[in-house]
Amino acid sequence: MDKLFIAGTDTDAGKTVVSVTLLHALQAQGRRCLALKPVAAGATWRLHEGQERWMNDDAEALQQALATTSHQQTYDQVNPYCFAEPIAPHIAAEHAEQELVLADILQHIRTLEQLPAEVLVIEGAGGWLVPLNAQQSMADIAVQSAAQVILVVGLKLGCINHALLTAAAISASGANLVGWVANQPQPQPMVEQAANIASLEQRLSAPCLGVLPYCPTWRQGHLVDYLATNQLLQSLLAANSSLSPAKKA
Numbered sequence: 001m002d003k004l005f006i007a008g009t010d011t012d013a014g015k016t017v018v019s020v021t022l023l024h025a026l027q028a029q030g031r032r033c034l035a036l037k038p039v040a041a042g043a044t045w046r047l048h049e050g051q052e053r054w055m056n057d058d059a060e061a062l063q064q065a066l067a068t069t070s071h072q073q074t075y076d077q078v079n080p081y082c083f084a085e086p087i088a089p090h091i092a093a094e095h096a097e098q099e100l101v102l103a104d105i106l107q108h109i110r111t112l113e114q115l116p117a118e119v120l121v122i123e124g125a126g127g128w129l130v131p132l133n134a135q136q137s138m139a140d141i142a143v144q145s146a147a148q149v150i151l152v153v154g155l156k157l158g159c160i161n162h163a164l165l166t167a168a169a170i171s172a173s174g175a176n177l178v179g180w181v182a183n184q185p186q187p188q189p190m191v192e193q194a195a196n197i198a199s200l201e202q203r204l205s206a207p208c209l210g211v212l213p214y215c216p217t218w219r220q221g222h223l224v225d226y227l228a229t230n231q232l233l234q235s236l237l238a239a240n241s242s243l244s245p246a247k248k249a
Ligand SMILES: Nc1ncnc2c1ncn2[C@@H]1O[C@H](COP(=O)(O)OP(=O)(O)OP(=O)(O)O)[C@@H](O)[C@H]1O
Pocket: 008, 010, 011, 012, 013, 014, 015, 016, 017, 018, 058, 124, 125, 126, 127, 183, 184, 185, 186, 212, 213, 214, 215, 216, 217, 218
C-alpha cells in the first residue's frame, strides 16, 4: 500500500484541504483509499453515529471523503489520538494526562495496511517538526512508516522561507518529498502570488502537483481538477523503483 504523508508549511496551510482533494482524486481514478489523522488537537463533543464523542473536524472531513468504493473506516480508525484543546498536540496530551506513543501510531498504520486499499493518506498536525512528545515529532511518523511526503504550502507572505526550511528538514529526516502543492487558504490571493509560486518552483527540487484556488466547497471534492494526480502517480512510481527496506517488507 502506498502511504502519503501530507505535511504543511504550518498549521492552517491547507493539509486537510489537500488530503480531502487527494482522496477524491485518487478514488475517482478507481483507487481504494484509507485516511489517517493520527493526532488531532482541537475537538468538540458531538453526536456521531448515534453516540456522543470527541470529534475533530479534520478527521471527520477525511472520513467523509471516503467513497463507497473504499473501505468504510470508523472514526477511531481515522483518528486514534484526539484532544479537545486546539493547541500543540504534545501539550494537549499532557493536559489530558496522556502520552503520544509513536510505536502505537506505527502499529495503527500497520493494522490499516491489512485493509483492502491501494493508498493511505496520512495528514500530519501543524508543521513537519511538531512534537509528539519529548523525543519524537510528526516527522518520525512519516519516516518510520516509510511514507512518501507531499508538502502543502499555504500561500501567504513568508511561505517561501517556510517551504524551503520544511523541504530541507524533510530531506534531513531522510524522507522523500514526492511533490508540493500551493494552496490559497483565503479568498484574496497573496500579493504577487504567481511570482511566489515561480520562486518556489525554481528552488524546490520536487515537482509542483497543483495550485489550489480558494474554494469554500473543497469538502465535496471541487478542487480535484487543480491537482496533477497523474504526475503524482508517476512520482510515486519513480519513488517505488528505489523502495526503502521498510517499504519492501
Ligand atoms: N483552498 C482553500 N479554499 C477554501 N478554504 C480553504 C482552502 N485552504 C484552506 N482553507 C481553509 O483554511 C483553514 C485551514 O485549512 P486546513 O484546515 O486545510 O489547514 P491544515 O493545514 O489542515 O491545518 P491543521 O494543522 O490544523 O491540520 C480551513 O478553515 C479551511 O477550510
